[in-house]
Amino acid sequence: MTTEPESGSTKSALSPVPTEFVASAVEAPVSAPSPIREFLSQRGSGRLADRSFAAVMLLCSLSIFLIVLFIFFILISRSKLSLLAFGWKFFTRQAWDPVSGDFGALPFIYGTLATSFLALLIAVPLALGVAVFLTELCPRSLRAPISFLTELLAAIPSVVYGLWAVFVLVPIMRDSLGPFLYKTLGWTGFFEGSNFGVGLLTASIILAIMILPVISSLTRDIMTSVPNSQREGVLALGATRWEMIRTGVLRNSRIGIVGAVMLGLGRALGETMAVTMVIGNHADISKSLFAPGYTLASVIANEFSEATGDLYLSALIEIGLALFLVTIVVNAIARLMVWAVTRGAPARAA
Amino acid sequence: MSTLPLSPNPLRTPAKPSVINTLRRQAMNHVITGLSILSTVVVIAPLVAILVYLIYKGASSLNLAFFTHIPAPVGEQGGGMANSIVGSGIILFLASLMGIPIGISAGVYLAEFGRGSFLGNAIRFTADVLNGVPSIVMGISIYSLIVMQQKHFSALAGGIALAIMMVPTITRTTEEMLATVPHAIREAALGLGVPKWRTVLSVSLRTASPGIITGCMLAFARVAGETAPLLFTAFGNQFWSFKLNEPIAALPLQIYVYAISPYDEWHRLAWAGSLVLIVMIMVAVTLVRIFANRGVLKGAS
Incomplete structure (x- = not known):
């Protein structure tokens, strides 16, 4: 089905006959063209128009390649100064001193990784729970509203999440959740120091809220694509519903779920505005989750427009380059995993 | 898909499942169902909270001058x-x-x-x-x-x-x-x-x-x-x-x-x-x- 329109793409346009016939008719000696064929070849407009139409479409789709390449090259060329000055050490040094021109990205890498993984730690179990509930347990009448609500949440802009976090989440963290965590889990050493409400943990929580809809809706799609015969088979062997979900559904879709989680990770790594508003923006590495931090994206958002000096600017662009490459790799792996699972499923185009 | 190993003598009439095992499996089933519902509630709650708070705060500050x-x-x-x-x-x-x-x-x-x-x-x-x-x-x-x-x-x-x-x-x-x-x-x-x-x-x-x-x-x-x-x-x-x-x-x-x-x-x-x-x-x-x-x-x- 998929190859048919291509083989007939240029020829069938000229002819009212189905494509298979055209293919053989062209091969046949053309000594005595039929009146129909003569009429059609007189019209003659089809081939050129078709070719140029296809070319324009191809050009537009190639522009996607061009955009990615262009971003890559422009980031490299603009960060050359810092690439030459610091080399690979840029990513392992802690210094961030615009005054003396000494730059290293380690605090930002730490902040990004810490918030993203913490956000995943919070979001993944919840997202799995929601997906299991939506696909396996939920009464049919509830399914649509909950799905709609989660999609609505995906449409809320990042800056609005940030606004909410600043005025609602930060006070909660400062006054109730933070002291509670200090009292119960203070011995681990992760909840030490003064708690201002802004910091790594607050950023992680808002990130978790933001990536939850992404992960749960993808996981739901993947679990829906598990064939029903699997479920029925496991149930017929006498399994309880949880055993059915575990062996019949989750095990079959695990690669896809990992892919969905990776996509969530990609989103969390690059998330800028909400995180910038609540992370505290302080380039320091500290074990405590109450401590203010800094991420790759938020340092760009905060300091880019006031970066004085070429080296400062190119160090910031190099951070952008690192972010670009990391998210591309994470997304590529995630896409391949999701694709590997949903490939065989019906009613999906790709 | 892993399956449980077959019993040594498959032709024998199957043993009655032990009551404790059945209870454990049932309990597990209910626990997971509960957890799943709980997580849905936990997820929906902040989301609804964001929307409601936003509408409340936003509507009270909107006016024509805006x-x-x-x-x-x-x-x-x-x-x-x-x-x-x-x-x-x-x-x-x-x-x-x-x-x-x-x-x-x-x-x-x-x-x-x-x-x-x-x-x-x-x-x-x-x-x-x-x-x-x-x-x-x-x-x-x-x-x-x-x-x-x-x-x-x-x-x-x-x-x-x-x-x-x-x-x-x-x-x-x-x-x-x-x-x-x-x-x-x-x-x-x-x-x-x-x-x-x-x-x-x-x-x-x-x-x-x-x-x-x-x-x-x-x-x-x-x-x-x-x-x-x-x-x-x-x-x-x-x-x-x-x-x-x-x-x-x-x-x-x-x-x-x-x-x-x-x-x-x-x-x-x-x-x-x-x-x-x-x-x-x-x-x-x-x-x-x-x-x-x-x-x-x-x-x-």
């Missing part, structure tokens, strides 16, 4: 975001003008010409990857390309940055929607002697148009709230500006500036701005969905 005035200087009461709303409109219009045609064409190529070919798969994959590139990276690359050359921020640069963010989403939805068009319709058109390009435009795209419009609207809604790519391209502006090569205000930018400011009056405006932004996004999406659906019904009858 839609008619430009931002007031610090310390003065009142003021609005009229210039930001118009500025957002201009930037989004520019972005749609560039992003939607390119996105749809790329989708058409993937669905109608490049299906199954290596190039098609590569483009599809690149589009997916581009979709995941952080918006701030888009912002600094457009800054490096346009703003650095021109030496000033501009509405045009903001529009281009948003257009690039729209393209992959539109491409993928267009492709998926075109893939749902039955081949019989295409073959019927081709069989009547309609050229391929005409078939694509008036048959495939026409049939898939409700879905494609919805996809465009979703991409539009997504970039409408983007702040990060506009920080260094459109930059924001406290005054009226309609010129494409000058810094221009945008609603998300203004919300960000006001949200991190220390003034209560500005916080109030930030809430109002957020509510307006979200309502605009929702209304746009819903309206288009309704119209698109009606179009489908008309086409079918």
